[in-house]
Amino acid sequence: MPKVCEVFDGCLTAISELLTQQSPTPSSQSSQGTRVKEGLIDHIQVIDEFLGSLEQCVVHAVRTDHPRVLDSHSLVATALHVIKGTFSHCKDSHESYGKVFPLVSESLSSLFKKAYSLQKVLMGLIDKLQLPSDSSEEDVTDMVAVCQGFHVIGCTVSGVDASLLVTTWKFLAKQLTKHKEVLKNHVDMAPLVRTLCSEVGSNCKYCVELASKDAADxxxxxxxxxxxxxxxxxxxxxxxxxxxxxxxxxxxxxxxxKEIFHIILEMQSLLPPSLSAPPLSSAAAEEMKATLLVGIEPMIQHLLDNRDFIQLVTARNKDLPCQHNFPLCLVQLMVMDLLPKCSDEQKDQWISPKIYPEDEPRDSILVSFFNTLKKCYTELTLPVYLPGVMCNGMPQRDVSLYEHVCTHLCGFAASLPARHFPVLETCLLGNVLGADLHCALAATDVWCFVARYGTAELCEQHVHLLTKLLCQLPNSCQHLQLHLLLRRLVPLMAEPHQEKFVQTYPPAQHPSLWVHLPPVAFVPKLRGKICAEGVRYATPVCQKWLGLRGRTLGTLPELHLALCVLCNMYSASVRQTSPLQSSAPVLHTVSRLWDIVSASGAGKHRVVEVVAVKLVELTGYLLGQLVPEDIIKVLSRVSQWLKTSPPQSVKLSITQLLGRAGRLSLPPSPQQTQLQELLAHLFSTLLQDSGWVVHHHALEAFSTFAEETPYESILPKCLQNESVKSRATDFIKGVPFSSSDVPPWNAETITQQQRRIEAFQEKRLADISSRLEKMESAPSVESPEQPSAKRVKKDTGSPTLTNGNSVHPKEEDFRTVTDSLKKDIGKLEEFSTCENPPEWYQEELKSLHQRLGLLLEDS
Structure with a gap:
């Protein structure tokens, strides 16, 4: 048999040497061309005879009762060598033979068929070979060589003959499975698996291409x-x-x-609902998903304890293309679905991993999933739909990616062992405080599920923890997200725990907390108490501000906080469930505030804007209780505000006020006529506003007003503009608004929006980093062990140059003056304890207070 291999290789070498000579054309009749042609045919004939002889030998070996691997070693090795060489030679023949190929194509085709025939009988022989567990090392080595040989054959015939390729891999997989207990410690599986992944990927791409290109055909x-x-x-x-x-x-x-991981992501990215998938018919998409994707979850189940797979799924720095983010999100959800059935050791590796110094950085599956979800902004926004969870007695429905995520996250949270609960709490809190809106909402939903699923004591602990955190955090977007979470958790508390919460955090001592926490979140018997305490705190604050002589911008934040508390106490939902006993002081306060507060400075000062918005909102809640004179006064002042082009927030609050004006009814009088004119003018102005947000809210307010108002005669006066009249009519009838100016709402538009958001966030982080660097580079406080040298005494007057020309004061000058003022105020506080201060003392203090207020206004 070794001699056969030598002669076979010699024939192939001789053919190559003949082909390097000048190749004749198919019609050439020269002596050289004839000699080359005859030489090629002779060598091909020799190979053909070898194939036939080897086939007979293999057939004879198959007829043996109990063939052994070692007995057939030389025959099997030679047959594999000849088959691989023949297939490789035939595969490259079209290029290597060139113009001679038509002369020998039939002979080469015969070679290919005979090699295929030899392979089939060889597979029959190998299939009869037995490899018991006590086989010798030599037998195992021979079988490993057989598997590697058929792997090479499979790689060779790939793309040449699909039937032969399938037959080869079917036989190879059968042998690997049959002898797995013996071969698993000897055969190198990595090349075989890589080849399979390559075949799956190429065939899947080709299948999708055929389905998308030929759908219409x-x-x-x-x-x-x-x-x-x-x-x-x-x-x-x-x-x-x-x-x-x-x-x-x-x-x-x-x-x-790594190849397995990437082929899983690639297959999911090629098929719907992935946005990178080509357009496919629903039938073709469902067929391919049922045929190909059904095997992904079982495969992942076997890889859950593989450290390399865990590293790839939860790596902190994943170098993945953008189209693989959505498939990775689905893979991580599959992992979380499978983990409850795993051992404690496997759960620990995924949920609370121990990272050693030599390991690459990675996160827990929860943290990694939320990081992946941040990159699925387009899929969450469009949204992308997935099959929902099957429920008994109900048909399966498609759900958005967000609902799919929340459902599976809640199921995973419910299955977590107690030792992993801190990981869940830390992850949820980090995402609630994060900058990504979708992750914050998902974390909030999961947190509420945990509060419902867990014990009442757990819910109480979470509420108190978040409340303490809110009292410590500065005001920001994350501040609002915590408030939203808290107002959803409070209704889930037990009644005794709610009572304890109200006692611990009364509205009078924690007004900022009760700005966002509605009384309706508590049991009915606590709502009246909360509202009464909130009004008792806020009303004196407003009255105190009204009593100030020097009202400055610095005094407005306290007034704004009080108005926010009153708005929360008098909101529509509160008044329906727990009406307050008496609103007379509040009505009187609101009436006086309308005499003073002006929105003319809202565009210049943010604090004026927010106060004006809250005053309008509170007035809307109390509109039905105001006397006609105050109603006319409010609407007149609002009409004046609109003439000054106030900010959008003020306009939106006015639309809400008008939406609640439908139930106003005055007896026939000049006031009724004035009220109708003001309402018509306000609606007409806001409905023609150029801002689409204000315009839309004005349409909503007008629709509500038209349904409730007894003054139907003023409705045509509100719609004097024909285009506005047409839009309002369509809005009331429910006709969708359409415009060619609106960009298409597709994946490309959403992706561009995401890039703008990411660029804004990067710029914001860069600004924060630069400010932190400046703070770090600033002169540090001297160590107390080495006291600083005494500073030279400076003149506390205005800084001047030597020639008398004044210069701009520096920060040190501001600090010197303010420090001196603090000392003087401290002395004045000591003087205030005297029983008989001078008569002029109070007047001087008021004068100083007014001057400081003017300084704040100018700044």
Whole structure:
């Protein structure tokens, strides 16, 4: 047999040497051309005879009752060598033979067929070979060589003959499964698995390409349906082979886990609902998902304890293309669905990993999932739909990606062991305080599920923790997200815990907390108490501000806080469930505030804007209780504000006020006529506003007003503009608004929006970093062990140059003056304890107070 291999290789070498000579044309009749042609045919004939003889030898060996690996070693090795060489020679023949190829094409075709015939009988021989567990090392080595040889054959015939390729891999997978207990410590599985992943990926791409390109053709009856069906079957076969090897050789796969991970992501990115998938018919998409994607979850289940796979899924720095973020999100959800059935050791690796110094940085599956979810902004916004969870007695429905995520996250949270609960709490709190809105909302929903699913004591602990955190955090967007979470958790508390909460955090001592926490979140018997305490705190604050002589911008934040508390206490939902006993002091206060507060400075000063907004909102809640004179006064002042082009927030608050004006009814009088004129003028102005947000809210307010108002005669006066009249009519009838100026709402638009958001966040982080660097680079406080040298005494007057010209004061000058003022105020506080101060003392203090207020206004 070794001699056969030498002669076979010699024939191939001789053919190569003949082909390097001048190749004749097919019609050449020269002596050189004839000699080359005859030489090629002779060598091909020799190879043909070798193939036939080897086939007879293998057939004879098959007839042996109990063939052994060692007995057939030389025959099997030679047959494999000849088959691999023949297939490789035939595969490259079209290029290597060039113009001579038509002269020898029939002979080469005969060679290919005979090699295929030899392979079939060889597979029959190997299939009869037995490899017991006590086999010798030499027998195992021979079988490993056989598997590697058929792997090479499979790589060689890939893209040449699909039937032969499937047959080769089917036999190879069968042998690897049959002898897995003996081979798993000897065969190198990484090259085999990589080849399978490559075949799955290429066939899946080709199948999707056929389905997308020929969708219209197949509907017309002229598409290549057979090619599509055959490609899909081949892809399914390779996927099954891959699943089989991953299952049988789990723990012995070597360095091919990365290829498995990427082929899982690639397959999901090629099929809907992935946005990177080409357009496919629903039938083709469902068929391919049912054929190919169904094997992903079982494959992941066998890889849950693989450290390389865990590292790839939860790596902190994933170098993945953008189209793989959504598939990775689905893979991580699959992992969380499978973890409850795993051992404690496997759960620890995924949820609370121990990272050693030599390991690459990675996160827990929860943290990694939320980081991936941040990159699925487009899929969450469009949204992308996935099959929902099956419920007994109800048909399955498609749900958005957000609902899909929340459902599976809640299921995972419910299955977490107690030792991993701190990981969940830390992750949820970090995302609630994070900058990503979708992650914050998902974390909030999961947190509320935990509060409902857990004990009453757990819910109480979470509420008190968040409340303490709110009292410590500065005002920011995250501040609002915590308030939203808290107002959802409070109704889940037990009644005794709610009572304790109100006692611990009364509205009078924690007004900023009760700005966002509605009384309706508590049990009915506590709502009246909360509202009464809130009004008792806020009303004196407003009255105190009204009594000030020097009202400055610095005094407005306290007034704004009090108005916010009153708005929360008098909101519509509160008044319906727990009406306050008496609103007379509040009504009187609101009436006086309208005499003083002006929105003319709202565009210049943010604090004036927010106070004006809250005053309008509170007035809307109390509109039905105001006397006609105050109603006319409010609407007149609002009409004046609109003439000054106030900020958008003020306009929106006015639309809400008008939406609640539908139930106003005055007896016939000049006041009624004035009221109708003011309402018509206000609606007409806001409905013609150029801002689409204000315009839309004005349409909503007008629709509500038109349904409730007894003054139907003023409705035409509100719609004097024809275009506005048309839009208002369509809005009331429920006709959707359409405009060619609105950009299409598609994946590309959402992706561009995401890039703008990311650029804004990067710029914001860069600004924060630069400010922190400046703070760090500033002169530090001297160590107390080495006292600083005494500073030179400076003149406390205005800084001047030597020639008398004044210069701009520096920060040191401001600090010197303010420090001196603090000392003087401290002395004045000591003087205030005297029983008989001078008569002029109080007047001087008021004068100083007024001057300081003017300084604040000018600044």
């Amino acid at each position: 197949r509907q017309n009856g002229c598409g290549d349906q057979k090619l599509y069906t055959r490609t899909l079957k081949i892809c399914r076969f390779f996927m099954q082979c891959l699943m089989c090897l991953v299952k049988d050789y789990n723990g012995y796969l070597g360095s091919c886990i």
